[in-house]
Amino acid sequence: MLPRLNLGLRGRTAANAGFATGYALVFRGRPNWLSARGLGYGLASASMVAAGYGAAVAIPAVRDRLGTFDGRAPDVPFGEWVIVHIPIGTVYSEELIFRATLDPLLDNTFGPRSGSLIGAATFGLWHIHPARAAGDSVPASIAATAAGGLVFGLLRRRTESASAPALLHCAVNAGGALALHIVARLMPARSWSN
Structure with a gap:
């Protein structure tokens, strides 16, 4: 439904965040954003991803x-995309919907093992439209995001906080965008629209 509204990126970010917040309120999501354990695990995980992207940019063949x-x-300045739209429109919204709300509901209904598999599969299927819109392989996108959903869910279960998966999720998405942006600046033949 959201793509049909033609809201543009700013409108979609606001709609995603609003929907996620409402969803979490209705279904009693428990993000526990300020958990020391969640923040610690999240920062450690995000640091590993950042180091990996740093190495990828530094090694000439990679x-x-x-x-x-x-x-x-997208059609907004690059900095706005990385600082606002990825963290709020994607990470906050998805982590609030999936890890803070849906995963605990699934765990309580089906148990942690089945709940984690169902939650990860649902997260993978959530990415069908974005994969199609980007022209990416739909099966590969579903598999990659479902695998990410398993890791994010494991972090949420271990820390009882959505902060850990949110920080890792943000590092993966924003870090990937930044790495490609840096590479584009280092390789004059490539250019970005923003």
Whole structure:
């Protein structure tokens, strides 16, 4: 439904965050954002991802391979996309919906093992439309995001907080965008629209 509204990125970010907040309120989501354990695990996980992206950009062969990927800067300034739309429109919204609300409901209904598999599969299926819109392989996108959902769910279960998966999720998404942006600046043949 949301793509049909033609809200633009700013409108979609606001709609996603509003829906996620309402969903969590209705279904009694428990994000526990300020958990020391969640923040600690999240910062450690995000640091590992950041180090991986840093190495990828620093190693010439890997950097050259990254240079073959298409950067997907949307119709807003790049900084706004990385600082606002990825953390709020994607990470906050998805972590509040999936890890803070849906995963606990599934765990209580089906048990942690089945709940984690159902939650991860649902997270993967959630990414069908974005994969189609980007022209990506739908099966590969579902598999990759479902695997990410398993890791994010494990972090939420271990810390009892959505902070850990949110920080890791943000590092993966924003870090990937930043890495491609840096590579594009280092390789003059590539250009970004913003």
